[in-house]
Amino acid sequence: MSGFIDAHAKKRIHVAVGVVERDGLILLAKRPDHVHQGGLWEFPGGKVEQGETVEVALVRELSEELGIQANPSALIPLIQIHHDYSDKLVCLDVWRVPEFFGHPQGVEGQPVEWVPIEQLGLYQFPQANVPIIAALQLPQRYLITGSITDPEAGFHKLKAVCERAAIKLVRVRRSELTLDDYGILVMRFGAWCQQAGVHLMIDFELFTSLFKQNGSSAIDSLLQNGISGVHLRSRELLAVNSSESNEDEDGVSGALEAFSAAGGRLAASCHNKDEIEHAESSGMTFVVLSPIEAARSHDAGPELGWNAFRGLVAAAKLPVYALGGMTEASLEKVISFGGQGISAVSEWWHGETR
Numbered sequence: 001m002s003g004f005i006d007a008h009a010k011k012r013i014h015v016a017v018g019v020v021e022r023d024g025l026i027l028l029a030k031r032p033d034h035v036h037q038g039g040l041w042e043f044p045g046g047k048v049e050q051g052e053t054v055e056v057a058l059v060r061e062l063s064e065e066l067g068i069q070a071n072p073s074a075l076i077p078l079i080q081i082h083h084d085y086s087d088k089l090v091c092l093d094v095w096r097v098p099e100f101f102g103h104p105q106g107v108e109g110q111p112v113e114w115v116p117i118e119q120l121g122l123y124q125f126p127q128a129n130v131p132i133i134a135a136l137q138l139p140q141r142y143l144i145t146g147s148i149t150d151p152e153a154g155f156h157k158l159k160a161v162c163e164r165a166a167i168k169l170v171r172v173r174r175s176e177l178t179l180d181d182y183g184i185l186v187m188r189f190g191a192w193c194q195q196a197g198v199h200l201m202i203d204f205e206l207f208t209s210l211f212k213q214n215g216s217s218a219i220d221s222l223l224q225n226g227i228s229g230v231h232l233r234s235r236e237l238l239a240v241n242s243s244e245s246n247e248d249e250d251g252v253s254g255a256l257e258a259f260s261a262a263g264g265r266l267a268a269s270c271h272n273k274d275e276i277e278h279a280e281s282s283g284m285t286f287v288v289l290s291p292i293e294a295a296r297s298h299d300a301g302p303e304l305g306w307n308a309f310r311g312l313v314a315a316a317k318l319p320v321y322a323l324g325g326m327t328e329a330s331l332e333k334v335i336s337f338g339g340q341g342i343s344a345v346s347e348w349w350h351g352e353t354r
C-alpha cells in the first residue's frame, strides 16, 4: 500500500535543458554536491515554471545560471526524456542552443567546462542523460544499404555513397551475400570507416556467428576493425533477453551487453511502442521506427503516419530515426517532431540511378 502512495506522491518536474554549442564544443556545468543528482555534470537548465513555455524557461535558466542570452528563434529540439529517479519523475526537454550572446560563466559558483562532443563519455552524468549523450553523438542521417551481390562492388559503392551523401552512420546489410563474403566486406569497409570517421553497423547474424566462433575476443576485434555497432531486426530484438530464446543460453545477450559496455552501439528496428520499450530495456543505443510513410524500396505494410511517429518519439527514452519514404526534405519535420533524423535506403543508395 505504501508503495502505491509513494508512487503517486512522487514529484513530477518538467526541465528545460540546453546544449550550448560553440565550435564543436559543448558547455557542461557541475551540479552542486547538496542538490538532487549532486556532484554530477549536467547540461545547464532548470525547471519550467507555471505559465512558461519550455523555450522561455530555457532562455531564463541560461541567463540565470550562465549569464548568457540565448537566441530563442535559433533553438533546435534534440530529444525529450522521461526518467524515473526513485525520488522524482523528470521530463528533460533538451534543446540545442547554437546562438547566444555573452561569455558563459558559472554565475552560481558552479564549475563549467567546454567539452568536445566525442569526449562527453568521459564525464559522469545523471542516469537520464545517457540517451542525451547518444543523441548528441549520433548524426542526422542513417543509411541502410540496398542490394549487394558482390563484396568488391559493394565496397566501392559503399565508399561512393557515403562520400557523396556525407553519410556518417551506415547499416550494411548482408543482402544477397554469403555470411563469409559479408564478413569480408564489413572488415574491409570497417578499415575505411575508421579513416573516414564513419560509424558502421553490422547485422546481428554476423555478430552472433563471430561470437560463437571466437567468444568474447570477437568483441574487441570488431571494435578494433572499425565496426562500431550491431543492428538487430525487430524479431531478433524480441528474442534477446527473453527466457524462451536460445540466444540467451548461448550467452549472446551477454555478449551484446559486453559489446555495448566496450563502447559499441546497439540499434534495433521497431514498429510499435512495445518494441521500442523492449529496445529500452535491452540496452539499445537507438532505434529506427518504420514505416512512417510508404517506402519506395519495398512494401513494408501499413504506414504509421506522422502523428503516431510524434507520439512514439515523445514517449521513447532513446533516440529514434524515422524510416519509410524518408528523403532529405523530410529531415526538418523529423527533427521538429523530436526525432533523431532520417534513415533510408532509396534516398541515398539508389541516388545515382534515379
Ligand SMILES: Nc1nc2c([nH]c(=O)n2[C@H]2C[C@H](O)[C@@H](COP(=O)(O)OP(=O)(O)OP(=O)(O)O)O2)c(=O)[nH]1
Binding pocket: 015, 016, 017, 035, 036, 037, 041, 042, 043, 044, 045, 046, 047, 061, 088, 090, 092, 126, 127, 128, 129
Ligand atoms: N539542468 C539539468 N537537469 C538535469 C540533467 N539531467 C538530469 O537528470 N537533470 C535533473 C536533475 C534535477 O532533478 C532536474 C533539474 O532540476 P534543478 O533542480 O536543477 O532545477 P533548477 O535549475 O530550476 O533549480 P532550482 O531553481 O530549483 O534550484 O533535472 C541535466 O543534464 N541538466
Ligand SMILES: [Mg+2]
Binding pocket: 044, 045, 046, 047, 065
Ligand atoms: Mg538548474
